[in-house]
Amino acid sequence: MPGLPVISIQCDWNDALRLPQSKVWISIKYLNINSVHDKITTSLNKPDVKIKIHVPENFQLISYSNLSLVLKHVESDLKVAFVAPTKVHDLHQKAILSVCAAENSLTVSSCEGDQLLVWDSRTSETLLDLKGHGGPIYKCRFFPSGVVLISAGADGSCKIWSAQSGINPVTLKGHVMSVADVCIIDKGRNVISVSKDGTAKLWDVGESKCLDDVIKDRGPINCCTLTITQDEVNVNNDREIGTANKQLVIGCESGEIVSAHIAKREVIFHKKFGSPCNTCIIIEQTIIVGCADGKIIHLKVEDGEIIKEIHESASPILSMAVLMNGLYVVGRQDGNCAVLSVQDDFNSVRVQLTGSDCDGIRDLSFNGKWIFVGCRDTKVRKYDFNQISVHFK
Numbered sequence: 206m207p208g209l210p211v212i213s214i215q216c217d218w219n220d221a222l223r224l225p226q227s228k229v230w231i232s233i234k235y236l237n238i239n240s241v242h243d244k245i246t247t248s249l250n251k252p253d254v255k256i257k258i259h260v261p262e263n264f265q266l267i268s269y270s271n272l273s274l275v276l277k278h279v280e281s282d283l284k285v286a287f288v289a290p291t292k293v294h295d296l297h298q299k300a301i302l303s304v305c306a307a308e309n310s311l312t313v314s315s316c317e318g319d320q321l322l323v324w325d326s327r328t329s330e331t332l333l334d335l336k337g338h339g340g341p342i343y344k345c346r347f348f349p350s351g352v353v354l355i356s357a358g359a360d361g362s363c364k365i366w367s368a369q370s371g372i373n374p375v376t377l378k379g380h381v382m383s384v385a386d387v388c389i390i391d392k393g394r395n396v397i398s399v400s401k402d403g404t405a406k407l408w409d410v411g412e413s414k415c416l417d418d419v420i421k422d423r424g425p426i427n428c429c430t431l432t433i434t435q436d437e438v439n440v441n442n443d444r445e446i447g448t449a450n451k452q453l454v455i456g457c458e459s460g461e462i463v464s465a466h467i468a469k470r471e472v473i474f475h476k477k478f479g480s481p482c483n484t485c486i487i488i489e490q491t492i493i494v495g496c497a498d499g500k501i502i503h504l505k506v507e508d509g510e511i512i513k514e515i516h517e518s519a520s521p522i523l524s525m526a527v528l529m530n531g532l533y534v535v536g537r538q539d540g541n542c543a544v545l546s547v548q549d550d551f552n553s554v555r556v557q558l559t560g561s562d563c564d565g566i567r568d569l570s571f572n573g574k575w576i577f578v579g580c581r582d583t584k585v586r587k588y589d590f591n592q593i594s595v596h597f598k
Contacts, residue, residue, distance in 0.1 A: 209553060210235045211518050211541060212278060212285045216562040218245075219271060219289040225249040225256055233263075233278065236499075236517055273592055286556045286596045290578075290586035293560065294329050296322055300564075301579035303344045306572040307351035311368050314585055315342035321356055323368050326575065326587060333371040337364055344386050344568075348393040355396060357384035363398050365410060377408050379415045388431045390467075391447035397467070399426040399455055407467060409444045416445055420465050420472070425458035432487040432506055440468050452506065454492055456482025462494055464509060474509040478502065484525045486533060488547050495522030495535060503547070515545075526569035526576070528590065532597060534558070534576060536566025542578055546597050556593045560586045 215221065215229045222229060227247045234240040243261040250257045260266045260276060267275040267284070275286040297316035304314040312326045321342050323333040340359030347354045347368070357363045363384055365375040382402035389396050397419065399405045405420040420426075430453075437450040448467040455463050460478040462485070465471060480498035487493070491512060492504040499519045503512040520539040527533050531547045540561035546554065564582035571577070576588045 208236060208515070208517050209281050209283050209555070210278065212276075212283065212555070212557070213541065214245075214274070214287050214557070214559060216540075216560055218274065218287060218559065222247055222258060222269070222274070223256065223271065231261070231264075234518075236519065272589075275596070282553055284554045284596070286554075286593075287559050288556055288588055288592050290558070290560045291575075291589050291592075292326075292329075292587045294324070294326070294585040294587065295583065296324055296329065296331055296585070297583050300581040300583060301567050301585060302341060303346075303568045304570050304577050304579035304585050305346045305354070305568075306570045306575065306577045307347040307368075308572050308574075309351045311347070311351060312570075312577065312585075313345045313347065313354050313356075313368065314579060315345050315356065315358075316583065317341055321345060323354070323371075326577070333368070335364075335366055335371055335373070337373050337376075338362070340383075343383065346387055346389060348389055350392070353393065355387055355389065355393075357387050357398055359383040361400065361402075363387060363396070363408070375410055375413045377406075377410075377413055377415070379406055380404065382425075385425075385427050386429045388429050388453065390431065390451060394446040395444075395448060397429060397431070397453060399429045401425040401458075405429060405453060405455055405465070407445070407448070412444065416442070417470060419453055419467050419470055420455060420463055423455070423457050423459070423461065423463060426455050427458055427482060428456040428484045430454050430485045430487050430492075432492075434466065434473075434506075436466060436469075438466075438468050454485055454487065454506075456485045456494055458482075460496070462492070462504070462509065464492075464506075473507075476504065476509045476511075483522055486525045486527050488527055488531060488533060491547055493525065493533060493547075495525050497521040499537070501535060501545075523565055523567055524569045524579075526571050528571050528576070528593075529573075530594065530597065532594065534569050534571070534578075536569050536578065538565040540564050540566065540580070542566045542569075544576075544593050544597075548597075551597050554596055556596050558586070558588050558593075560584075 299318035
């Protein structure tokens with residue numbers, strides 16, 4: 206029994222379907238089976254001069270508005286909602302590497318041109334152009350305050366910046382290869398960085414020094430995420446804040462997932478998969494790993510036991526982000542960007558965030574209202590979460 210198909214649509218479908226006598230391609234692809242291509246067409250309904258949409262016979266049209274098209278694929282019983290971006294931000298000249306949006310409309314993004322920009326997501330106005338890294342910046346993230354941010358890159362350093370003044374008071378140096386990802390512990394007195402040098406370092410931001418290696422000798426590390434564990438211990442160092450009950454999960458190029466108790470500096474479990482682990486997130490008690498072979502793997506936080514594997518596409522997963530109410534978004538190298546739920550009730554619902562024309566989705570961010578999608582085509586697209594969550598009710 207094949208899994209669910211991936212259903213893709215022409216990237217500018219929402220513009221095309223507004224016009225009469227228009228055609229939009231749609232394709233159905235099951236894993237390891239050739240795609241089937243079809244067309245959605247429009248005509249003008251003479252009596253009321255409204256556009257009428259005609260879908261192929263293997264689909265049912267559920268609803269249509271100018272930013273959303275909802276179909277049911279009859280054969281697989283998959284409900285797919287295509288959602289177009291509310292706004293497209295075009296600030297960079299080169300492919301986006303990372304994007305992060307704070308709740309206060311401040312947004313930070315980096316691109317392959319070594320550029321790190323702070324901008325306003327309401328107006329697209331560039332507020333700061335932060336300079337100081339020697340090379341590409343692979344990750345940029347806001348602290349919970351929304352006014353301080355951290356960037357990490359190819360030069361092996363992490364830098365802390367004021368998102369208001371652009372001042373860089375702290376640089377964290379100690380990795381001997383590029384830094385791939387960062388985690389902020391609580392308010393950000395301490396942070397974790399993971400590197401291609403195989404270490405996960407715990408930093409004291411105030412004194413800009415490394416407190417310890419939480420994980421080491423694992424080969425290149427691609428991603429990291431944090432959660433809270435019931436196993437709380439006493440920490441005797443007053444420079445180490447909030448680590449007593451924190452569990453770190455890292456994903457490695459070797460296909461290994463490693464979980465460690467930060468305060469104890471002890472590995473809780475490790476699991477090996479057949480493909481590099483490119484990105485990882487945690488929703489409640491579930492670790493979700495996105496792999497280079499296209500697999501999404503759900504694991505239990507406490508022991509790494511596999512809950513389920515979703516393998517609908519062979520396209521490598523490049524990015525993931527946690528949304529609300531058990532929802533998460535997955536970005537792939539072929540430009541597919543889909544919202545899924547951890548709840549089994551919604552196993553056959555997919556919301557596709559459209560707009561990328563086969564360009565990879567490099568990073569994703571959610572600020573409680575908007576999903577920001579950073580793409581290889583240099584654009585950051587913004588989607589209204591309300592347009593998405595409605596399909597999971």
